[in-house]
Amino acid sequence: MRKHRSLALVCVALATCAAQSQTGMLRVTDAWIRAAPPGAMVLAGYMTVENSSPEDIKLTAAESPQFGMIELHRSVIEDDAARMRKQPYFLVPARGKLVLEPNGRHLMMMMPNVPLQSGDNVTVVLTLDNGASLEVNAPLRSVR
Amino acid sequence: MFIVTAVLLSLAAGAWLGNQVLNRKPSLDEISATVLNPPKAVSDFRLTSHRDEPFTLDSLKGKWSFLFFGYTHCPDVCPTTLHTLAQMDRILADDPDAHANVQVVFVSVDPRRDTVQQLRKYVPYFNKAFVGVTGTEDEINRVTKQLGVLHMRVEQKQGQDYLVDHSASVMLFSPNGALRALFGAPHEAQRLVADFKNIKELE
Numbered sequence: 001m002r003k004h005r006s007l008a009l010v011c012v013a014l015a016t017c018a019a020q021s022q023t024g025m026l027r028v029t030d031a032w033i034r035a036a037p038p039g040a041m042v043l044a045g046y047m048t049v050e051n052s053s054p055e056d057i058k059l060t061a062a063e064s065p066q067f068g069m070i071e072l073h074r075s076v077i078e079d080d081a082a083r084m085r086k087q088p089y090f091l092v093p094a095r096g097k098l099v100l101e102p103n104g105r106h107l108m109m110m111m112p113n114v115p116l117q118s119g120d121n122v123t124v125v126l127t128l129d130n131g132a133s134l135e136v137n138a139p140l141r142s143v144r
Numbered sequence: 145m146f147i148v149t150a151v152l153l154s155l156a157a158g159a160w161l162g163n164q165v166l167n168r169k170p171s172l173d174e175i176s177a178t179v180l181n182p183p184k185a186v187s188d189f190r191l192t193s194h195r196d197e198p199f200t201l202d203s204l205k206g207k208w209s210f211l212f213f214g215y216t217h218c219p220d221v222c223p224t225t226l227h228t229l230a231q232m233d234r235i236l237a238d239d240p241d242a243h244a245n246v247q248v249v250f251v252s253v254d255p256r257r258d259t260v261q262q263l264r265k266y267v268p269y270f271n272k273a274f275v276g277v278t279g280t281e282d283e284i285n286r287v288t289k290q291l292g293v294l295h296m297r298v299e300q301k302q303g304q305d306y307l308v309d310h311s312a313s314v315m316l317f318s319p320n321g322a323l324r325a326l327f328g329a330p331h332e333a334q335r336l337v338a339d340f341k342n343i344k345e346l347e
Contacts, residue, residue, distance in 0.1 A: 034223050037216075037269030039262065044219035075220045077329045081294050082214075082221040082312035086301075102224040103330050109219070110305070143227055 025052045026092060026128070031138035033109065034102070035118040043116070045070075045107035045124060045138055046100045051092040058089040058129035059098065066122050068111030075103050084108075089129065102144070116140055172346070175325075177339040179346070183322035189287045191251070194263035194276035199249075201321050203275075207245045208344070209317040210336075213293050215254030215308045216266045221329070225314070226250060226270040231333035232340075233271055242341055245319065252278040253288065253295035253310050291315065291323060316343065 031047035051057055062070040072087040082103075090105055092098040100106050107124065116122065118140050126134040172179050191199040210229060214222035229248050236243040250267050252258035258266075258278045267276030278284070288295060293311040300306055312329035314336070325343050327336060 034219070036219070036223060037266040039265040040216065040219075042217050042219040044223070073220070077221065077312045080311055080313050080328065081309055082329065083298075083309045084218070084220060084307050103221055106220050143231075 026050065026057060026134055027052070028126075028134065028136045030144075031124070031136045032144060033116075033122050033138045033140045035116070035140040035142045038115060041111060043067075043109045043112065043140075044073075044102070045109050045122075046102065046144070047136060047138065048100070049090075049092050049098040049126075051094060051096060051098075054094050056094050057092045059092060059126050060089045060129050061127040062107050062124055063127075064109065064122055064124045066113050066116065067109045068113065070110065070124070071108045072105070073108040074105045077103060118142055175339050175342045176335055177316070177325040177327045177343065179325045179343060180323055183318055183320075183324045184291075185322050186287075186290055186317075189283065189290075191277040191279040191283055191287065192260055194260055194267050194278075196260050196264075199275065199277040204317045204321040206319050207247045208319060208340070210246070210248045211251055211315045211317065212249070213251045213253050213288065213295060213311050215252055215310065216258050216262055217254065217305070218308065218310075221310075221312060222250075223270075225312070225329070225331055226267075226274070228331045228333050228336070229274070229314070230271045232336045233273070235333055235337045236340075242337075242344070247273070247275060249275045249277060251284070251287065252276070253284060253293070254297075254308050255279060255281050255284055316340065318347070 027050045029048045029050070033043055033045045036043045049059065059072070062072065064070060072090055073084050074087050075082060075084045087105070090098050120140045122138050122140065124136045124138055126136060128134065186201060188201040193199045212225055212229065214225065233248060236246055248271065252263065255278055260278060263276030263278055267274050294309065295311065296309045298307045298309055314327040314331060315323055316325040316327065318324040325339070327339065
């Protein structure tokens with residue numbers, strides 16, 4: 001069931017097809033956004049990005065028509081302190097994967113344009129350092 | 145000034161906690177949480193709940209209280225922890241004895257943005273019984289200083305928003321209002337439940 005759902009979430013924009021010929025293929029699975037209480041101004045987006053190409057690819061930005069702004073953030077918990085910091089990019093290593101997950105790297109999605117609730121779908125467009133972009137559909141869920 | 149104070153306090157608290165850990169009895173080894181022996185007494189404080197009622201030391205008495213310190217503009221660690229605490233609460237509810245007299249409290253360390261109204265929208269979403277509390281900066285510091293809870297505002301380079309570094313631990317208070325144990329992050333519902341049951345056995 002999870003596998004099926006994950007595959008259904010894979011959505012590669014046309015722009016990426018061009019990127020695939022240049023830099024190899026990126027595949028996004030398990031994309032989801034943590035459903036947040038009403039009035040929450042900041043949500044977190046998670047996903048796994050696999051890179052089957054022999055070259056590193058950087059994810060440099062993300063945007064969504066449903067959010068005012070998205071930043072790349074990383075939470076680190078050490079010595080009892082939770083620290084969250086903006087990241088200039090996320091690396092998707094060659095023949096490896098980038099995992100965005102709770103308490104780690106995530107998309108910090110700010111200023112939702114409309115109230116969002118569990119079950120709603122959000123479109124996220126990821127910008128890559130080779131100029132290509134990748135469109136991902138991510139459902140809102142309370143838990144993974 | 146605020147940051148310097150927070151750093152000094154966390155250092156002092158770290159030294160204090162270190163001493164407590166050394167005093168830990170070996171028989172507690174099956175508990176993954178850090179159990180404080182003796183429990184740390186807390187002096188009175190005054191905060192305000194999301195129901196706009198006073199939340200004081202008395203509010204901790206007569207119940208086992210799980211406290212988590214965070215802020216509602218926190219998209220990742222805070223909702224992740226609150227969901228885990230909600231899972232814990234559902235597991236505890238299967239065992240009425242364990243569930244009796246348990247409360248979960250989310251303490252804001254972001255008084256500027258976390259008003260009573262904001263907490264009222266936010267906290268019950270995770271579990272209707274959860275209590276959100278906030279206060280003025282001084283009121284919140286009065287609690288966090290005693291407990292060695294770190295929290296620090298971090299300005300962003302762009303935009304008017306800021307982030308807040310904060311303690312990731314969940315704190316357990318016994319029904320007499322003393323700090324009994326610290327659960328280190330990342331949290332897992334089953335482990336919280338198992339530790340909690342063992343800690344209650346120590347009483």
